[in-house]
Structure formats: structure tokens, C-alpha cells
Amino acid sequence: MDNLSLPDLKMKMDKGEVLLLDVRPKEEYAEAHIPGAVSIPMEELEEKLAELPSNHDVVDYCRGPTA
Structure with missing residues (x-):
């Protein structure tokens, strides 16, 4: 498992190299999320x-290690 910096993630998303997956509850996604997730x-x-x-x-993101 690799970690990406936000600038590297954005660059890869802009190039269409990665899909950003938000695995938090729908309510948290609705409140705020990284554009394109x-x-x-x-x-x-x-x-x-x-x-x-x-x-x-x-690439997935969540609110912490127990999400």
C-alpha cells in the first residue's frame, strides 16, 4: 500500500490514472469531499x-484507521 501526497494524487487524477474512492459514510461525503471522488x-x-x-x-480515503 502506497501513500500519495495530495498534489501527486491530483496530478494522477487529472491524467486519468487513478480513481479516488471515498469510503466514508454517505453523510460525510455529502458534507465535504475531495472533488472527483x-x-x-x-x-x-x-x-x-x-x-x-x-x-x-x-486510491481510497477514509476518516481514519477504523473507518
Whole structure:
């Protein structure tokens, strides 16, 4: 697992190299999120994994290590 700085993440998103996945609850996503992020809450992730593009790296973010 690699960590990306926000500038590196933005550059990769702008190039279409990564999909940014927000795994926080929908309410938190609705309050604020990184532009371009796709919301799939952690509890829905397993059932929606097949919907994620296979030709992109996926970067996820959450509110902390216990999300």
C-alpha cells in the first residue's frame, strides 16, 4: 500500500490514472469531499467492487484507521 501526497494524487487524477474512492459514510461525503471522488461507503464496498474500473489504480480515503 502506497501513500500519495495530495498534489501527486491530483496530478494522477487529472491524467486519468487513478480513481479516488471515498469510503466514508454517505453523510460525510455529502458534507465535504475531495472533488472527483466517488462515494462507496465501506459497508457497500464488497458488493460494488466489480463496478470499479479494472484499468485504473484505485486510491481510497477514509476518516481514519477504523473507518
